[in-house]
Amino acid sequence: MSRSFDLLLVGVMLLNFLVLGTSRIRVCIQAAALQGVLLGLLPLLVHRSFDWRTGLVAAGTLAVKGLVIPSLLLKAMRDVQIRREVEPHLGFVASLFLGGIGTGLALLFAGGLPLAPEHDGSLVVPASLATLLAGFLVLTTRRKAITQVVGYLLLENGVFVFGLLLLEAMPFLVEVGVLLDLFVAVFIMGIVLDHIRAEFSSLDTERLAELKE
Amino acid sequence: MSPAPPVEAALLLAAIALSLASGLPTLVRRDSEGAARLGALLAVGAGLAALAAAILGLAGRTGTVVDAAWPLPFGRLVLAVDPLSAAFLVPVSVVFPLASVYGLGYERGGANAAARRRTIRLFSGALAASIVVVTVARDGVVFLLAWEAMALSAFFLVTVEHEEAGIRRAGWTYLATTHVGTLALVAMVLLLRQRGGGLAWLPLPEGPAGTDAAILLLALVGFGAKAGLAPLHFWLPGAHAGAPSHVSALLSAVMLKTGLYGILRVSGLLPHVPVPLAALVLLAGAVTALLGVALAAGQADVKRVLAYSSVENVGIVAMGIGLALSGRAAGRPEWVLLGVAAAVFHTWVHALFKAALFLGAGSVVHATGTRAVDRLGGLLRRMPATGTAFVAGAAAAAVLPPFGGFAAEWLLYAGLLRAFLDPAHGLLLAPVGVATLALAGALAVTAFVRLAGTVLLGEPRSAAAERAHESPRTMTAPAILAAAAAAAAGLALPFLAPALERVASSWGGGSEARLVPTLAEAAALGPLTALLSSLAACVLVAALLVALAFRRRVIAGRPTWDCGYAAPSATMQYTARSFSTWVAERLAPPLLGVRTSPGRPSGLFPARVGFDSSTPEPVGERLLEPALSRAADRLGRLRRFQHGRLSSYLVVPVATLVVLLLWNALRAFWRLP
Numbered sequence: 001m002s003r004s005f006d007l008l009l010v011g012v013m014l015l016n017f018l019v020l021g022t023s024r025i026r027v028c029i030q031a032a033a034l035q036g037v038l039l040g041l042l043p044l045l046v047h048r049s050f051d052w053r054t055g056l057v058a059a060g061t062l063a064v065k066g067l068v069i070p071s072l073l074l075k076a077m078r079d080v081q082i083r084r085e086v087e088p089h090l091g092f093v094a095s096l097f098l099g100g101i102g103t104g105l106a107l108l109f110a111g112g113l114p115l116a117p118e119h120d121g122s123l124v125v126p127a128s129l130a131t132l133l134a135g136f137l138v139l140t141t142r143r144k145a146i147t148q149v150v151g152y153l154l155l156e157n158g159v160f161v162f163g164l165l166l167l168e169a170m171p172f173l174v175e176v177g178v179l180l181d182l183f184v185a186v187f188i189m190g191i192v193l194d195h196i197r198a199e200f201s202s203l204d205t206e207r208l209a210e211l212k213e
Numbered sequence: 214m215s216p217a218p219p220v221e222a223a224l225l226l227a228a229i230a231l232s233l234a235s236g237l238p239t240l241v242r243r244d245s246e247g248a249a250r251l252g253a254l255l256a257v258g259a260g261l262a263a264l265a266a267a268i269l270g271l272a273g274r275t276g277t278v279v280d281a282a283w284p285l286p287f288g289r290l291v292l293a294v295d296p297l298s299a300a301f302l303v304p305v306s307v308v309f310p311l312a313s314v315y316g317l318g319y320e321r322g323g324a325n326a327a328a329r330r331r332t333i334r335l336f337s338g339a340l341a342a343s344i345v346v347v348t349v350a351r352d353g354v355v356f357l358l359a360w361e362a363m364a365l366s367a368f369f370l371v372t373v374e375h376e377e378a379g380i381r382r383a384g385w386t387y388l389a390t391t392h393v394g395t396l397a398l399v400a401m402v403l404l405l406r407q408r409g410g411g412l413a414w415l416p417l418p419e420g421p422a423g424t425d426a427a428i429l430l431l432a433l434v435g436f437g438a439k440a441g442l443a444p445l446h447f448w449l450p451g452a453h454a455g456a457p458s459h460v461s462a463l464l465s466a467v468m469l470k471t472g473l474y475g476i477l478r479v480s481g482l483l484p485h486v487p488v489p490l491a492a493l494v495l496l497a498g499a500v501t502a503l504l505g506v507a508l509a510a511g512q513a514d515v516k517r518v519l520a521y522s523s524v525e526n527v528g529i530v531a532m533g534i535g536l537a538l539s540g541r542a543a544g545r546p547e548w549v550l551l552g553v554a555a556a557v558f559h560t561w562v563h564a565l566f567k568a569a570l571f572l573g574a575g576s577v578v579h580a581t582g583t584r585a586v587d588r589l590g591g592l593l594r595r596m597p598a599t600g601t602a603f604v605a606g607a608a609a610a611a612v613l614p615p616f617g618g619f620a621a622e623w624l625l626y627a628g629l630l631r632a633f634l635d636p637a638h639g640l641l642l643a644p645v646g647v648a649t650l651a652l653a654g655a656l657a658v659t660a661f662v663r664l665a666g667t668v669l670l671g672e673p674r675s676a677a678a679e680r681a682h683e684s685p686r687t688m689t690a691p692a693i694l695a696a697a698a699a700a701a702a703g704l705a706l707p708f709l710a711p712a713l714e715r716v717a718s719s720w721g722g723g724s725e726a727r728l729v730p731t732l733a734e735a736a737a738l739g740p741l742t743a744l745l746s747s748l749a750a751c752v753l754v755a756a757l758l759v760a761l762a763f764r765r766r767v768i769a770g771r772p773t774w775d776c777g778y779a780a781p782s783a784t785m786q787y788t789a790r791s792f793s794t795w796v797a798e799r800l801a802p803p804l805l806g807v808r809t810s811p812g813r814p815s816g817l818f819p820a821r822v823g824f825d826s827s828t829p830e831p832v833g834e835r836l837l838e839p840a841l842s843r844a845a846d847r848l849g850r851l852r853r854f855q856h857g858r859l860s861s862y863l864v865v866p867v868a869t870l871v872v873l874l875l876w877n878a879l880r881a882f883w884r885l886p
Contacts, residue, residue: 089860102871105871105874105875105878106874108878108882109874109877109878112877112878112880129874132870133867133870133871136863136866136867136870137867139860139863140860140861140863140864140867141860142860148859170286172284172285172286173286
């Protein structure tokens, strides 16, 4: 774990704030895409030496999180003609504030964790928790399905960062995680968005309450 | 364990691969008859390979087939054959090809036939492959994965005809039950790991008796749910009656046995068997046998009769296992030998005759379109080949000599009587077992005379039964083959005895190798064979004489029950219910019996009245369902929390997470413990 590694993690955390603070959906998606690219670079820095399995994980992450899912989201955004998240449940300033508190808590919490010596002092755990919390915040406070998918992506990214701790010990689990991302991409985009649009001719998830029994 | 001979390994892997492949041709070309034939051919190949592997294993050529690391972070891929595995490979290797060939005729016709055939082929191939893996897996994780694959394939097979609400319901009940069982098995695998230090299934060293008892209890719950040991049998009649008939044959004759295999396998790993648990297995077997046969005698649905008969037979096999466990607990190799031999041989014979019965019943259902016993009748004349196979299967199920069922129970009787008469310290439960076996045998005769008599003899009770026609040869041949094998199995017992001895001595990882007597001595196979072969000879000679006597004569076709009535009608015949009244209403306790709602005629000019009778499943429909629906009513208030707002649902985990983080951070900050 080097300085450049931590620097990338700081970038990941800053992008969380960008997603929390903006009302433009395009910016949200682009921020998530950039975060995906950063995550794709991280596995390469865990290992000093390059081996093909890590390379595959990195390439898969980059492609899925950085390219495939964001481009699908952008396409969906163009299709349904939505540009802005209006009237979120929680205002943008308040979201930013809560995100800041969450990041602080994550830093505090990680300080008290009994980690393996080689991970001590690195930003992996706080960055992972902060991203998780930001993802949750977006999921709970936004109305549009597309923004909620972005929130879900942030959540996934948080889990992925945590998985980096395991990359050396259990590469298999991390690889399965990447595959799961691919599945989620297809699932969410293909099925959920299409169905919501077909049934309700709107992507406002508030209307989903009509499905309640 | 030493590596198995390469032939054995190749045969086993070929059986797994061919089973899986047998579903593919119809997956690619669903409307092609040729694809279906290719699939059946692959299934026959898989069956032959598995049978060869089983015979090699029973002949003592055993060992590890595969032992390799795999990418999962836990367990290893370990497959091995020993005589016990080989013994339980036999049912799948025989019934799977028979059912596949039978399907060529059975799966034709009806709406959605091609789509249904695709599902049946794909998942019965997966079922057969996973059953093979279950019997040879020697690692906890491999076993659980194969077990789950088996349970899920069976679910898709049960719900093939999911257009009917009743079948969907039976499918969900099955799925819930099997997963509760799997939960117990996961706990069992973890306990085994804790006890032995690894996931590999090797004989355990001496250890705490409490853990061993817990392992055996969990195995009984988990495997008992799959095998259908009472009171965990309630899913079975619905699932087996609702599936297509050749699938029912596969489920009933093969899949149930994996539960019994599991009990034998896991109890074989333990160094000691607690006496109370051995007695529990014996008692559970006895209760299951009686319950199953008493319910079989009252059912109105042909396939439900057969399903309950499977419950009975599972109970009888469990009694054999209970006897073997008691033998290990008390240190009596003779009981172990007879118990294991009875359990394994009964498993084989049951697989054969239950396959014959389900395939025969399938032809009947296919020809008449109904499963109701009281709408059939007179089918032996209309479907001679199917009828003959059905009668032979029923005779074997009714424990009549010289058929295989009799020889299997002979072994169990011999074991129980020897256990009772043991000079040192007899098994107190043995007389209970003997009495149960005798009573179950008598009730089985009633149940199957009722079934075969009502369905095959007399006059048709409905227009559909009157128009019935014989099935194509692809459907009659497998049924006849299975019935003939079930009939001949009793005579083959002396030749199979060495294999059964090998199974018994391998059970328990070779630590029970001090088996003194041979099976032939212990079970008096000499007199048995003399009895069976003379009876078989008598039957054959009588059949020959009858055939000779009637060769030249013209047989006039008259309706049955034509004796002196001016205008006999089919409704004047005895009904199935009237035949079994004494069992289902007088003898059985009210919980098991028939529930009737007679409308009583009244007044001088009574109006039309109806009469309705049903035999609900005692555990599932009479106990569990009312309790569960009451619980659902009580818990209805919780519905308030299902308001449908996604973001509010998500707030709950976020709030929990934040509170936990805060708590942890503050604890670290104030240096609290």
